[in-house]
Every structure is written in C-alpha cells, then in structure tokens.
Amino acid sequence: MIDAVKSVAGGLPRAALVLLLTASTVTAQERKGGPTPSPSGAAVYFVDVKNGSTLPPKATIHFGLRNMGVAPAGLDRPNSGHHHLLIDAPMPAADRPIPNDFNHMHFGAGQTEAEIELTPGEHTLQLLLADKDHIPHNPPVASEVIKIRVASQVAEPVAAAEGGAIQQRPSPPGARVYFVQPRNGDVVARKTLIRFGLTGMGVAPAGFDKANTGHHHLLIDTSLHALDERIPNDFEHLHFGLGQTEALVTLPLGTHSLQLVLADADHVPHKPPVMSNVIRVTVTRTGRKPRPRRHHSR
Numbered sequence: 001m002i003d004a005v006k007s008v009a010g011g012l013p014r015a016a017l018v019l020l021l022t023a024s025t026v027t028a029q030e031r032k033g034g035p036t037p038s039p040s041g042a043a044v045y046f047v048d049v050k051n052g053s054t055l056p057p058k059a060t061i062h063f064g065l066r067n068m069g070v071a072p073a074g075l076d077r078p079n080s081g082h083h084h085l086l087i088d089a090p091m092p093a094a095d096r097p098i099p100n101d102f103n104h105m106h107f108g109a110g111q112t113e114a115e116i117e118l119t120p121g122e123h124t125l126q127l128l129l130a131d132k133d134h135i136p137h138n139p140p141v142a143s144e145v146i147k148i149r150v151a152s153q154v155a156e157p158v159a160a161a162e163g164g165a166i167q168q169r170p171s172p173p174g175a176r177v178y179f180v181q182p183r184n185g186d187v188v189a190r191k192t193l194i195r196f197g198l199t200g201m202g203v204a205p206a207g208f209d210k211a212n213t214g215h216h217h218l219l220i221d222t223s224l225h226a227l228d229e230r231i232p233n234d235f236e237h238l239h240f241g242l243g244q245t246e247a248l249v250t251l252p253l254g255t256h257s258l259q260l261v262l263a264d265a266d267h268v269p270h271k272p273p274v275m276s277n278v279i280r281v282t283v284t285r286t287g288r289k290p291r292p293r294r295h296h297s298r
Contacts, residue, residue, distance in 0.1 A: 054243065168270060185279075195246040196245050231263055
C-alpha cells in the first residue's frame, strides 16, 4: 500500500495525499481488528436461519459459536466475547466499539438468542462477536452476511367452528414428513442433530398463512392427545416456528421415542394430519453402542 501511495504522490496535491494516507490507514486498521486476540478456528454463525429464509415479523434467532466462549460485556476473560447482530448494516470498523442503535443490536448480558421484530420486506443479517469493550477481536469473528425476507402476511387466529372446535387447514394428498436422521433404532449422543424431511408440501414459518405449507414440531416421549388442537409448547413438544428443517437437540441418557408433526400457521395439525412414524433412539455418553461386558473365568 505504501508503494502504491508513493507511485501517485508526485501527481497529487498535498491535501489529496493526506486524505489518501488517512484512508489507507483506516483500511488497514479495519482489517487488523481490535486489541483482543481471537483463537484459531473461532467462528460465529446463525443456528436456525439460513440465507434466503422467510421469517415472520417477530422471530427468535439463535446464535452459534465455535472455539470461543460467551462472556458478558465488561468481563475480561480470554477467548470469549458477546454477540452483536447487524441488521441492514455493513461491517463496522474493527478497531473501535460497535455502535449501539437499531442496526447494531448488542447482547451484552451474554445472550445466545434474541427475539427481533423486523418490517416486512428484504433484510440482511450478520453476527459479530466483540470483547468486553464491544470492540471486535483480532482477527474479527463474524458470520457471513445472509439475506432474509420478512413476511407481510400474518395469519389471523384460527376461528373456532360451531361447537368450539378449531377449523383445521387441509393437507394435500401424498404429503409426508419423515426423519432424514436419525433412523429408527440408532444409537446417538446426548447432543444429536435431527434433520426433518418433507414431501408434497412446503415449509413456512409460524404465522405465515400459505396453502399447502406448515412448520415442524418434534414430539419427544409423548404423543398428540388431540389432532384438532394447537400443539403444546414445552419440553416434550418442540416447535420450530422459524421454518427450520434441522435442529440440534439434547436428550437424556436412555431410550426415547421421537415423532415429527407438521402444523399450520397457528400450530394446529392439518387435516388429515401430516405425521411421521414413531422412531426410537438410544442415547449413550459416547454416541455408540455399549460394548458387551467380558466375563473372565477364574
């Protein structure tokens, strides 16, 4: 950069040369990052939102982090930081505190998820980790910029039919939901990635009312007591209202039953219901089958 500046210095006025040197210095500082080092392999990412996703106006976004820990702002701990969400904003200067406004959301309490509210239309999102003073690390730990669309159509509450029953939305013939992984009988670790498969229908976030679409629910060690009511939201009935097609789930040790159910914009199963077969998985500490004990003869 200095050689490039020298090569044009002879043909530039002094003021222009000062501006060029200043711009070069700022660019170098932005590339270098702040005073806090980040470890090799550190990465921040969106857990359940992908490039091209469609979100409802109010959505919960989960933040993922590898090879570093989360610590609140003001706490000086090596290899740690706290999350910032950039909305429709370019990457800020990496050697100065991140601005704090509607386009630069700070999560200084150490949050790893946030409920955000966005206007309908197209938006860009990016995650950026920062140290105790809200300054990005060196090198900066930032996610890729993703583009999302916020739906302008939000479903009205499902009207009750005569007799108090909820009116169910129809599912098309041949619609099917299934587990891509794990499979029935698999042995898995406590934290296991579950992938959802769907044919004959599309995926849409909760609150987004579109024909022949729905979002996934995972039933753990339970079954639906009624197919014409809203699916509960608890530890046995996991909702994926952002339109996720996979989830990292933590299960206790032992054998568990899993079942997928698709539901409409208001968390009500379709008619006829779109449900997977029940599968059983066994959770072990290692994620592998236990070795049989060997009996030693005396």
